[in-house]
Amino acid sequence: MPKFYARRRLSTLAALTCLIASAALFDGPSASAALPTPVSASTARSYLSQLTVAAENRTGYSRDLFPTWITISGACNTREWILKRDGTNVTTDSSCYPTSGSWYSPYDGATWTSPTDVDIDHLVPLAEAWDSGASRWTTSQRQAFANDVTRPQLLAVTDNVNQAKGDQDPATWVPSRSAYVCTYVRAWVQVKYYYDLSVDSAEKSALQGYLAGC
Template sequence: MKAHIVFSLLAVTHLVSALPAPAPAPSPPGVPSTSTAKSELASLTVAAQGSQDGYSRDLFPHWIIQSGSCNTREVVLKRDGTNVVQSSSCAATSGSWYSPYDGATWTAASDVDIDHLVPLSNAWKSGAASWTTAQRQAFANDLTNPQLLTVTDNVNEAKGDSGPEDWKPSLTSYYCTYAKMWVKVKLVYSLTITSTEKSALTSMLNMCQRH
């Protein structure tokens, strides 16, 4: 009897060990290393936020066509999803999407948003107010830097226009990546940060060695 139990436990252990590990969540392109992000953060200009006057999301045209009939949202859904099937018009008809902010997985594209990591309003108040429409369009549809990612829709709504000093992902394990992406985008677009924003980013980058 004991031998049979031991054999059964070994069989179960082998079965569990044979199961594939869950696939890591896709990351947007251009996420810097921790050391690079810390250096980049130190180089950003610290200044008070500018005025919200004149701001409108319409001044940041999105989602634009990227290739064929596929717009930016559809390209990011394909990039960030698993087994994504698209219609002839590029709409995602099936697949699954993991939201790194809260750890939820969704199987309907209607349940996820494409988040502007650095919100359009935040960009406006930290330098984008003086940009041309073409520059703002490039920022709002950036597939080269870590500015766009697929997340749970109501989590994106809760984030709103907040920066890391006022809003953080519910998964603390994502703080490190979130901060590195934020710093990279601010650097690429020469956007300023506030002193409280810098403090929040510094604390989040200090989480990197723990995960």
């Protein structure tokens, strides 16, 4: 079990687990919901200094070990909830599938009017999480991570941009839209810190470099 679950965030994890199990804490996708703002650059630098540096190990990884998407509210699963949150003037049918709206992708600055052009990105990819400590988690803990709508871990972005990113960390990939890079790395460090995930040496060096310019 990661130190996170035994040390830093036990009570919060319990609340998140309840959310995953019942979906009762949400009244429904709300137009007032917004992508969580990541911690400040100074806080991210402090968090980064506390992360364990370790080599990555992908032995045994399968995406199926991170169940997605789960019901968040009513008929809405995680993907649909994020599409509602991150979109503009989004309307949905009775099954919560978007029938109209637009989505601005902060990674590349593109705007889309079809939900099929939009992916929900795991900012810290599932494979990266596995490499960094999630291999020791239970399935329910990995499910909570894969469907975390509370931290800046899930966001709607251009589909082919998300696919090009794949499972890369900031040592090899950051958004092409330079105005978003600082936000991206701050969010990356926040998520890794919250879940007590490690960083490899190249990843930490890249994060330090980006954060120094934030």
